[in-house]
Structures are given as C-alpha cells and as structure tokens.
Amino acid sequence: MHRPIGIFDSGIGGTSIWKEIRKKLPFEDTIYLADSKNAPYGTRSEVEILELSKKNTELLLAKDCKLIVVACNTATTNAISYLRKNYSVPFIGIEPAIKPAALQTKTKKVGVLATKGTLSSSLFHSTSRLHAEGIEVIEQEGKGLVELIEEGKENTGETEALLQSYLEPMILAQVDCLVLGCTHYPYLMPLLKKILPEHVQIIDSGEAVARQTKAILEQENLLTTSTKKGEFKFYSNAEVKVLQSFVQEYWTSVDYLDF
Incomplete structure (x- = not known):
C-alpha cells in the first residue's frame, strides 16, 4: 500500500527514529512533523501533551498516513492509549528501554x-x-x-x-x-x-521501533509494493535551519508549516 508513514515529535529528536525506519524500510514514503514551536513536551501537563498529540495525528491523517509513529517518549507515555482508542490507523509508540x-x-x-x-x-x-x-x-x-x-x-x-x-x-x-x-x-x-x-x-529504542514498525506494517498488510526508494518530507512549525542540519546528509529540504 503506497501511502506514507507519519512520524511526529516535539522537535528534531524523532529524526533519530526516522533514520532507523529509513534504514529498515527504504521503499516506504515518510512524512515527519517537528512540533518545535511547542518543544519540549516533557515540561507540559498531560492535558497539553494529549492536545498536541491529537493535533499532530490529525495533520498526518489529513496527509493520508497509513501508520503513525509517535517518535516522542513523553507523547507516547501520556497520549498513545487515547490515540489508539480514538483513531483507526496503527500507532507505534516509544518508551524507555x-x-x-x-x-x-x-x-x-x-x-x-x-x-x-x-x-x-x-x-x-x-x-x-x-x-x-x-x-x-x-x-x-x-x-x-x-x-x-x-x-x-x-x-x-x-x-x-x-x-x-x-x-x-x-x-x-x-x-x-x-x-x-x-x-x-x-x-x-x-x-x-x-x-x-x-x-x-x-x-536507546530506535532500532527496536523500526523493527516494530515493519512488523506492524506486515501484520496489517500495509507494506508498500514499490521497489523505488521512498520519498520523504519534513515539516517544522519553527525555524527550519536546525532540523535541516540534522537531516542534511539526505540532501532534502525542510518546509515550514504553521500547525
């Protein structure tokens, strides 16, 4: 199924997870959201973290993502139960190993x-x-x-x-x-x-999360059939230069998105 994997984090940190997913699933398209405007999530209340996680999820669903990786330990531990109950796509979470x-x-x-x-x-x-x-x-x-x-x-x-x-x-x-x-x-x-x-x-959890992402895609029959390298898009709602520096080896650009 040639729809993208969605990934969100409270900034650039989740790119460490994205890189592991890219290695494990090179033919999958991916969309990465860096909610840097609201970073860090770790100092916010559970209610705030839940609202931010819902906002990020809905934006990725609007971009037709078939699975969402919550590439943030704080969002996983505070919001993933709600997300799994209230949205129909599979969610992969991250918690300390x-x-x-x-x-x-x-x-x-x-x-x-x-x-x-x-x-x-x-x-x-x-x-x-x-x-x-x-x-x-x-x-x-x-x-x-x-x-x-x-x-x-x-x-x-x-x-x-x-x-x-x-x-x-x-x-x-x-x-x-x-x-x-x-x-x-x-x-x-x-x-x-x-x-x-x-x-x-x-x-750290990166490689294990990539393995789990692949396993769930296989289980749900959602793996792409493409044999071309997947496309990837990065979005940030703050200054894009820092995120750009963390993914510069992939020769890609980071787009500003107001979310």
Whole structure:
C-alpha cells in the first residue's frame, strides 16, 4: 500500500527514529512533523501533551498516513492509549528501554535519563515495575537538554557540563546500563561516550521501533509494493535551519508549516 508513514515529535529528536525506519524500510514514503514551536513536551501537563498529540495525528491523517509513529517518549507515555482508542490507523509508540537494560545489567543498577513528562507518567512506572524487579533504577530528569539540542548546541561545552552533572550520580552508583528516555538524546552520543566509563552500555529504542514498525506494517498488510526508494518530507512549525542540519546528509529540504 503506497501511502506514507507519519512520524511526529516535539522537535528534531524523532529524526533519530526516522533514520532507523529509513534504514529498515527504504521503499516506504515518510512524512515527519517537528512540533518545535511547542518543544519540549516533557515540561507540559498531560492535558497539553494529549492536545498536541491529537493535533499532530490529525495533520498526518489529513496527509493520508497509513501508520503513525509517535517518535516522542513523553507523547507516547501520556497520549498513545487515547490515540489508539480514538483513531483507526496503527500507532507505534516509544518508551524507555527498561526491559533490555534489566536483562543486560550485571550490577543490577540501571540509569534512566528522560524528561519530567516521561518519568512522571503512569506508563513509565508500570513498565519499570513489570521489567525491573530486583533492579535499582536511578532516574534523572534531563532538564534543559532538549532545549540545547533544539538550538543546535548538542556538542558544546555548555551541554557537556550539564550532562556531566546528570550522569555523575549514576556513575558513582555504578550503573552499567544507561537508558536514553528521549528521542533527542541519541544526538548526545559523542558526549555520553566521553563522560561515561567504557563498560556502561547506552541503550536507546530506535532500532527496536523500526523493527516494530515493519512488523506492524506486515501484520496489517500495509507494506508498500514499490521497489523505488521512498520519498520523504519534513515539516517544522519553527525555524527550519536546525532540523535541516540534522537531516542534511539526505540532501532534502525542510518546509515550514504553521500547525
């Protein structure tokens, strides 16, 4: 079925998910919405997050998307149950990868770096209870990190100092797995590798989300039959230059869209 996959996030972070989907499903068309005007979602109320998620969903449905990836941990944990109940297309969500971390940890200590909106959600707590029994989960709100990445400052001294302050307690607690609970955070990988001891595994959800997207498309008989490289469109409702810089290797343009 040659209709696009829709992807939305509170800014540029979800492009880390888009890149994994592109690798796994190169013939699928995609439409990416960056709601940068309203970033970060992590500091907003559950009601606000739900309204923004509904708005993004309806815009993607208006563009004939056959499946929607909620490429935002905060929107997933606060809104995906509602979206699945109230819209007819399949939804793929993203939540912190507690389960693989719990399976891999040897010290029985796992760090989670996420937004306030994700850490305070009922879905996050139920996932932690389900998969992390007997594991000490050290939670840390990454306050200010999304804003710095949205400004294109993901590899600056300012960001490094802030990240160091968040990771130091985890290092002292001897975590051996760090779960990235925000799709913006994979763009901090060079700094994370610089700050963390070598033995600490960094776990994010991108590849797993791409696998799940493919599986659901197959299950619902929605995979494209095209053998041409898929087309992709990027839209932002704020300054497009930062989003453009995160996808520049694909030689594509980012269009401004007032939504």
